[in-house]
Amino acid sequence: MLKLRLKRxxxxxxxxxxxxxxxxxxxxxxxxxxxxxxxxxxxxxxKFDVEKIKKRLNEGVKPTDTVTFLLKKAEILK
Incomplete structure (x- = not known):
């Protein structure tokens, strides 16, 4: 399963x-x-590439809790 997550x-x-x-x-x-x-x-x-993120989310990639918080803060997710 693919995930949208942070890499240190x-x-x-x-x-x-x-x-x-x-x-x-x-x-x-x-x-x-x-x-x-x-x-x-x-x-x-x-700095996030909004178009690519939305494309990946539509493909079914699941964001982690921290990434979900950051995307809501950046107003990409609602």
């Missing part, structure tokens, strides 16, 4: 995340199928 990047104590589509059983930092944006929790910055 960045240095120690300075996290940054990429929004990716991955197989649900793969590791957190494994190889993604597609990258759809990024989120920086320190600066509260994010």
């Amino acid at each position: 990047t960045g240095r120690k104590r300075s996290p940054s995340y990429r929004l990716v589509v991955m197989e649900s059983l793969s590791r957190r930092d494994g190889r993604p199928i597609e990258e759809l944006g990024y989120y920086n929790p320190i600066n509260k910055q994010y």
